[in-house]
Amino acid sequence: MAPGSISKAPVPETESFDAPAVKVPSSTSSDADADVSTLSPRVQALIHQFEHLPWFERTFGFKSPIVWFNVYIAVVEHLLAVYGVIVYAPKATWPSWIFYLVYYLFSELGVTAGVHRYWSHKSYKATLPFQIILMCFNCISMQNTIIEWSRDHRVHHKYTETDADPHNALRGFFFAHMGWLMMKKHPQVFIKGKNVDMSDLRNDPVASFQERYYLRLCLVFTMLVPILLPYLCWGEDLMVGFFVLFAFRYVATLHSTWLVNSAAHLWGGKPYDGHINPSDNMFVCVASIGEGWHNYHHTFPYDYATSEWGPSINMTTIILDLMATLGLVYERKQVSQEAINRVRRRLGDISSVATTNMLATN
Ligand SMILES: [Zn+2]
Numbered sequence: 161m162a163p164g165s166i167s168k169a170p171v172p173e174t175e176s177f178d179a180p181a182v183k184v185p186s187s188t189s190s191d192a193d194a195d196v197s198t199l200s201p202r203v204q205a206l207i208h209q210f211e212h213l214p215w216f217e218r219t220f221g222f223k224s225p226i227v228w229f230n231v232y233i234a235v236v237e238h239l240l241a242v243y244g245v246i247v248y249a250p251k252a253t254w255p256s257w258i259f260y261l262v263y264y265l266f267s268e269l270g271v272t273a274g275v276h277r278y279w280s281h282k283s284y285k286a287t288l289p290f291q292i293i294l295m296c297f298n299c300i301s302m303q304n305t306i307i308e309w310s311r312d313h314r315v316h317h318k319y320t321e322t323d324a325d326p327h328n329a330l331r332g333f334f335f336a337h338m339g340w341l342m343m344k345k346h347p348q349v350f351i352k353g354k355n356v357d358m359s360d361l362r363n364d365p366v367a368s369f370q371e372r373y374y375l376r377l378c379l380v381f382t383m384l385v386p387i388l389l390p391y392l393c394w395g396e397d398l399m400v401g402f403f404v405l406f407a408f409r410y411v412a413t414l415h416s417t418w419l420v421n422s423a424a425h426l427w428g429g430k431p432y433d434g435h436i437n438p439s440d441n442m443f444v445c446v447a448s449i450g451e452g453w454h455n456y457h458h459t460f461p462y463d464y465a466t467s468e469w470g471p472s473i474n475m476t477t478i479i480l481d482l483m484a485t486l487g488l489v490y491e492r493k494q495v496s497q498e499a500i501n502r503v504r505r506r507l508g509d510i511s512s513v514a515t516t517n518m519l520a521t522n
């Protein structure tokens with residue numbers, strides 16, 4: 161297919177998620193009747209931890225063991241971001257604010273266009289130079305390697321709102337938003353995760369390169385570039401670089417991604433499938449540069465635009481379309497309007513359709 165074209169042929173209307181069940185103890189899952197001895201030692205150890213929670217988790221009703229190191233990291237990075245906004249944001253020069261916006265956009269694209277739409281869903285094809293650009297952008301966002309992020313995301317789509325979903329929104333807003341990163345993953349995430357094929361990414365040279373040098377790449381793209389580049393190019397205060405362009409920008413990007421897992425799984429319209437939790441949420445759409453059409457996305461995961469509204473409130477789709485005109489992106493998969501209408505009539509929440517139409521056309 162020629163560069164810049166949009167493919168409407170091979171996209172399934174909905175994904176079929178009927179992987180074989182794996183048994184685990186009833187105390188750790190709704191699936192009962194397990195043969196624990198068939199599981200890996202790592203998963204057996206995890207099940208043991210879930211069955212013997214520490215006193216703090218038991219006392220306060222937590223379902224999972226807390227990873228305290230991750231809690232400390234989260235607290236420190238948020239304190240740095242808040243301190244940066246209060247003390248150093250007023251001191252930032254205007255070139256630094258332009259840099260902030262551009263670097264924020266790059267960081268977001270590394271998640272939305274990169275690890276989400278390209279590597280996790282393979283919803284379009286990209287030339288090697290654009291793959292490398294997306295990989296670098298992805299390092300700015302520092303949200304785990306492409307391979308790990310994609311594995312979690314594919315498991316999330318396959319087992320949405322179950323114990324196997326890494327950020328199961330049925331466990332509440334905070335867990336789905338960021339709490340899941342501060343706790344041990346539920347054993348089901350690993351058990352059911354084995355049903356998810358990751359061979360394509362294991363053989364992906366760009367994703368494998370990133371995994372091999374991940375910490376060094378993140379150190380450069382997440383921290384050193386936003387601190388040193390403004391200092392060297394226009395004499396910005398190093399403290400502004402550290403607290404505003406690194407710490408605050410990094411935390412802001414994290415929350416915009418996390419909102420997709422939390423807010424867009426709890427609040428919004430369901431015009432395409434009223435039987436699932438993922439929802440179309442306009443606020444999340446703006447915050448995450450186009451990932452808030454989440455009812456559409458879970459219904460049609462392979463659509464490169466994650467929406468039937470094309471570039472409407474969808475900066476990521478605008479950028480991908482622009483890259484397609486330059487020949488860097490091609491074979492963008494898109495669901496036909498006929499298929500969308502058919503699924504919407506069959507599964508959609510009708511009351512949400514009017515709302516979504518109104519919002520998208522205004
Ligand atoms: Zn989701």
Ligand SMILES: [Zn+2]
Nearest residue numbers: 313317457461
């Ligand atoms: Zn997705």
